[in-house]
Structure formats: structure tokens, C-alpha cells
Amino acid sequence: MDKLVVHGGRPLTGTLHVGGSKNTALPLMAAAVLADGATTIHNIPVLQDVATFANVIRVTGCTVDWNPDDDPNTPESITIDASGIHHFEAPYDLVKKMRASFYMLGALLGRGGKARVSLPGGCAWGPRPVDLHIEGMKALGAEIREEGGYVIAEAPGGRLKGGRMRFEPVSVGATINVLLAAVTAEGETVLENTAAEPDVVVFGQMLQAMGAQIDGLGTDTITVQGVERMNPVEFTNCPDRIELGTYMIAAALATPPGETLTITGAQPEHLGPDFTERFRETGVPFEFDGDVVRVTGVETVRPVSVETAPYPGFATDLQAQWTVLMAQADGPSTVRDTVYTDRFKHVPELRRLGADLQVKGDTVEVAGRNGRPLSGATVMSTDLRASVSLVLAGMVAEGTTNVLRVYHLDRGYERIEHKLQGAGVDIAREQYDEAHAEGVPA
Numbered sequence: 001m002d003k004l005v006v007h008g009g010r011p012l013t014g015t016l017h018v019g020g021s022k023n024t025a026l027p028l029m030a031a032a033v034l035a036d037g038a039t040t041i042h043n044i045p046v047l048q049d050v051a052t053f054a055n056v057i058r059v060t061g062c063t064v065d066w067n068p069d070d071d072p073n074t075p076e077s078i079t080i081d082a083s084g085i086h087h088f089e090a091p092y093d094l095v096k097k098m099r100a101s102f103y104m105l106g107a108l109l110g111r112g113g114k115a116r117v118s119l120p121g122g123c124a125w126g127p128r129p130v131d132l133h134i135e136g137m138k139a140l141g142a143e144i145r146e147e148g149g150y151v152i153a154e155a156p157g158g159r160l161k162g163g164r165m166r167f168e169p170v171s172v173g174a175t176i177n178v179l180l181a182a183v184t185a186e187g188e189t190v191l192e193n194t195a196a197e198p199d200v201v202v203f204g205q206m207l208q209a210m211g212a213q214i215d216g217l218g219t220d221t222i223t224v225q226g227v228e229r230m231n232p233v234e235f236t237n238c239p240d241r242i243e244l245g246t247y248m249i250a251a252a253l254a255t256p257p258g259e260t261l262t263i264t265g266a267q268p269e270h271l272g273p274d275f276t277e278r279f280r281e282t283g284v285p286f287e288f289d290g291d292v293v294r295v296t297g298v299e300t301v302r303p304v305s306v307e308t309a310p311y312p313g314f315a316t317d318l319q320a321q322w323t324v325l326m327a328q329a330d331g332p333s334t335v336r337d338t339v340y341t342d343r344f345k346h347v348p349e350l351r352r353l354g355a356d357l358q359v360k361g362d363t364v365e366v367a368g369r370n371g372r373p374l375s376g377a378t379v380m381s382t383d384l385r386a387s388v389s390l391v392l393a394g395m396v397a398e399g400t401t402n403v404l405r406v407y408h409l410d411r412g413y414e415r416i417e418h419k420l421q422g423a424g425v426d427i428a429r430e431q432y433d434e435a436h437a438e439g440v441p442a
């Protein structure tokens, strides 16, 4: 197992490049399964989740050409040839690694009218149900039963029929999954209270390029007129908005006053107005210039309370990182997560670094810096954004922070230590044997 060793206090300056969006790449890969031919998608990030999902797709008999090189600065492409699909299954051993594998339910139903997909199971921070995904497939006429931890779905007569579904609450994953199934269903489908995240919109644009008839992307009502077949295409993934937001927060924390961090390859409008406004309120100067974002360091970060919400609200995937920023701010604030009300696995670990945080229900009360610097410690977390928040905290903590269980980070941040080293951070990846760590009796 690897760990990241961060020696805090080094200035973050120079340039950081944003890779392709993880949470868009995965549904784009699922969309490729719908076509009888080879689809190529560009700007795919080199992440563990992409490798895992490539294997999920291979199980079905599709071929996946995914051979990324070691250079974090060259964008990578993936080619998925779905012409040989014959096994309409997503097995537990792969689905358990990554919830987005559940997109195979919609993709396989949409392509072949049948699917046997493992239920994704629990999640590191709490319950993450898939009831809306299943209800949506039923609304399209799928006959569904659960057996041995699997969802077994079949379209009577081999093809789904258009239907109507209202999502409550708004769900990114369920909107994507039901769209995958609806584009080839016979007749009209109307989906209400749909997610408007850029991930969903860009995914929908790829479906349109493949021949799907979709109206209302980016709004709360999406209408689909089913088509008989989808065509293979060449498509380019969008930049990762969560990686961008993470780097902006990193600059607010660790770029020296008056100096600038330049973030390239970004699509700043995908951050949404809420994040951008809250960031402005911190008093940290920044500018958007095409695909470049420049953030200038300040002496003092103002406290700004946030509340997560579906897009265009403040992304829950930036909540843990914002908590670290507020722990360094000049006064108290609150961070409330209304999307995942218990997504606070980072809090006890940040407290080990000296942050003054209290969880009250769905809210973290943050005391702010108050003259107390963070100090290095060994920490770990059990999910992706919680883990990156620990790296950010380590960058400003006094002394050395060891962040364990780096495989969570590798799911979503492409070669993060190489990128941060290039911008001045003292960070290294080392092997770590938890069972035989220092101080643990043999």
C-alpha cells in the first residue's frame, strides 16, 4: 500500500494542469457500449476508476483500448469497440470497487434489452441507494428482480418503451443511468427533476452526437424520443471541475501573498456560480481567462459559510476541501452538506492535525485559524475527497503529514504528487505496510 508524505509550509506557485473529468469520463465510457462499433473518447484522465470501468466493459465482450503513457501532461484517449458485446453482466468483484459501474444497468438494457448487474453495496461515508435507478428502468417497462445481490433486468420483447419518471431527490447517477436506457427505448420518455451537472450535460451531448434525440439538457426536465440505434463517434471529454476547485482552494491555502498559481486546461464555468461567488467572498483574488484560472495568494482568508446543493449549487465533492480552507480562515464559519448529510469522514482526521471542527447533524462548525497553525500527523480517510482534503491540510501544517490509503486518491486525482511537486509542494509517494508500521509489534 502507498502513502503520501507531505512536508508542510512550502509555497504553491507556478502551474497546475487540470485533467479530464472523472465523473464525466465514466458515463461517456458507458455510452460507448450503446453503439455497434468503435467509439473513441479523448481527454480521459489516467485514474484507477477509469481502469476499473474499462475492465467492467471488457467483461461484456467489448474491446477496450486503454494504454496511457506516464506523462501527466499529455491527454489520453480510450477506444471502446462494442460490436462484439455478448455477455450482459457486471460482476460484483468489479462493481464493489466503484459505484459508477452501476451505469452498466442502463447501458446494457439500452443496447441489448437485458442486464445482470451487481448492486453496488455500501459506501465509505454512508448509505447511497440506487432505488431511483431501478424505478427509472421500471418506468421504461423493464421487468426487474433482485437475486443474490444482483439486479436482473429484462425488456419485454427485447426493447424498452418510453415512459415518465420524476427523480426525488435530484440524482446525477440515476439521471445518467435512465438516459442510457431511454435513448433507444421505443417512443417518448419524459424525465423530471433531472440533474443539471456539467457531467450530465456533456454526457447528453455525446449521446446526441451518437444519434440520440434529447431535449432539455441542463434543465430539470429532459425529453427523449427513442431511436432504433446509436452510432459510434469520436468525442472529447471536458476538464475536471472538481480538480479545478481543489486547486483553487489549494492556492488560497498555500500560495504566498501576492504570488500567483496558474491553473491550465480548465473549464471555469463548470464550477457553477455558487462556488465562484463563495470563493470571491473569501477575499482571495482570482481571474478566469479562457481555459486558464489564476489565483493570487493572500495574507488572510475571510470565513465564508457554504451549503452544498445539486448543480448549480456548491458541489458536495468540494465540501471537504472547503472545510480545510475554512479551518485556516480568519474566523468561524459553517459547512453544511445537504446532498450527502453524513459525508464527514475527513473531520476526525483533520482534528488530528489540529483543526477545530465540530459536526452537528449535517453541518460542520469550523472555528477558523485563530492563531493556531495545523501540525503534521499520520492520517487516513476512506473516501476520495476526504483524502485530498488531508493532502491540502498537510501542505499548510507544520512538520510532516503522512496520508495513508492513497488508493482512494488514485481513484480521482491523476498523479497528484507529480503535479503538486511541479508547483513547489514537498510531497512524495512511499510504500507503507500498515501491518508492520513503526511501533506495531511484529
Ligand SMILES: CC(=O)N[C@H]1[C@@H](OP(=O)(O)OP(=O)(O)OC[C@H]2O[C@@H](n3ccc(=O)[nH]c3=O)[C@H](O)[C@@H]2O)O[C@H](CO)[C@@H](O)[C@@H]1O
Binding pocket: 023, 026, 099, 100, 127, 128, 129, 130, 131, 132, 133, 168, 169, 170, 171, 172, 173, 174, 199, 316, 317, 339, 340
Ligand atoms: C461517479 C459520480 O459521478 N459520482 C458523483 C455522483 O454520485 P451519485 O450519482 O451516486 O450521487 P447522486 O446525485 O445520485 O446523489 C444525490 C442524492 O440522491 C440520493 N439518491 C441517489 C440515487 C438513488 O437512487 N436514490 C437516492 O436517494 C443520494 O443518497 C444523495 O442524497 O454525484 C454526487 C453528487 O453530486 C457526487 O458526490 C459524486 O462524486
Ligand SMILES: C=C(OP(=O)(O)O)C(=O)O
Binding pocket: 022, 023, 098, 099, 100, 317, 384, 385, 412
Ligand atoms: C464520490 C465520488 O465518486 P463516487 O461517486 O464514484 O464514489 C467523487 O468523485 O467524489
